[in-house]
Amino acid sequence: MEIIVGKTAGFCYGVKNAKDKTENVLIENKENKVYCLGELVHNKQVVEKLENMGLTVIENVEELPKSDNKNNKVIIRAHGVGKEVYEKIEELNYQYVDLTCPNVLSIHKIVQEYIKNGYYVLLIGQKNHPEVLGTYGWCEGKCSIVETEEDIEEICKKIQSNKILVVAQTTFSLEKFNKFVEIIKTKLNNELEVRNTICNATKLRQEETEKLSKEVEAMVIIGGKNSSNTKKLYDIASKITSTILVETAAELDLEELKKYKKIGIMAGASTPKESIDECIEALKSI
Ligand code: SF4
Structure with missing residues (x-):
């Protein structure tokens, strides 16, 4: 089986930056509380890893308890937040780490x-x-x-x-x-x-998904089920060829995929490289 992996598959620079910097913040703040407003990325595996390093994910700023220590931190993820959220974080005596994508x-x-x-x-x-x-x-x-x-x-x-x-x-x-x-x-x-403010990383990934879908017999889209950009890749590919959407390699129906000779792989902006590599390995094992 030939497997073609899209060049633009996986983390975009905004998400990569947010994940790398959050890991550093967690390493440097073992004594302090570190909250994140919402999941840092729409990917269960990445979020679990960060939680194991000490990150507390809360839904929104309304759930943030008052801090008794100015060194406690609140991560603002790549999605960004409204003006009032910055004010609320400071009011509750936290420092914010602004990882909003440029x-x-x-x-x-x-x-x-x-x-x-x-x-x-x-x-x-x-x-x-x-x-x-x-x-x-x-x-x-x-x-x-x-x-x-x-x-x-x-x-x-x-x-x-x-x-x-x-x-x-x-x-x-x-x-x-x-x-x-x-x-x-x-x-x-x-x-x-x-003003077309659609991110170029998104645009290129969508264009490559379309192109790749035309060259293969089936597409595997990897990403969180709650990730909107992953869902869009699935929508694009499924209009062109047989397409499956998985979050992890364990979800791949290898029996079904066996029948294809050429498979394309694309992944959403919040999909870590590890998940892509695991899927490649699983497909190679067929
Ligand atoms: S705008 Fe969104 S998709 Fe584009 S680089 Fe930033 S975080 Fe990634």
């Missing part, structure tokens, strides 16, 4: 700058995604989140501002983003600024 920080800057200049923001992304909620938290309430085509109709009817900025969640599908922008243009006569 790409996400740049969206926070863009929305603040445009809002200052009188724009209303249309943020294209998933309504409950932490990154989207974080960006929303920099918009002073002058923002609507667009997740579906139906949202566009409803939101455009209500918009009062003449100046509109459109931005996207970094891991949103490029195809859908372009489609939504075209629809928005037909609904609004307002001054429209479109």
Whole structure:
């Protein structure tokens, strides 16, 4: 069997940076409490490893107890958080370690700058995604989140501002983003600024997944079941060829995969190299 592994499979630089720096923080803070707001990455294996090193994962800042020691830390993960979360962390007597991906920080800057200049923001992304909620938290309430085509109709009817900025969640599908922008243009006569803030790492991974899917008989997508960017890779590949989505090598149906002579492997931005290597080994053993 021939196995082709996508060049862009696995950790993007934002996630790698967050994971590496969190490990360092944990090593340097054995005497202090270290919390993380939400799972550092959408990957069970990575999160368990960090928890074993001393990290406490809590859902959100509301669950953070008051700290009696200023050296206790709160990790802000690559998704970023809204302005009020930074304030709350300091109020509760913690230091924050800001591991927000530079790409996400740049969206926070863009929305603040445009809002200052009188724009209303249309943020294209998933309504409950932490990154989207974080960006929303920099918009002073002058923002609507667009997740579906139906949202566009409803939101455009209500918009009062003449100046509109459109931005996207970094891991949103490029195809859908372009489609939504075209629809928005037909609904609004307002001054429209479109900033494609989809991360290049995401774009390249999606493009490579499409290309690779056309070259193989089956695709194996590796990543957390709750990772939206992994799910998108699955969606892209499954439209082209037989595709399975697994979190670990143990989930591979080797009997089923035996029938293919050429298999492609792609992995989401939060999938560690170890998980990819384990899957390659398992496939090689067939
Ligand atoms: S996918 Fe892109 S924006 Fe998101 S953490 Fe990775 S590099 Fe940053």
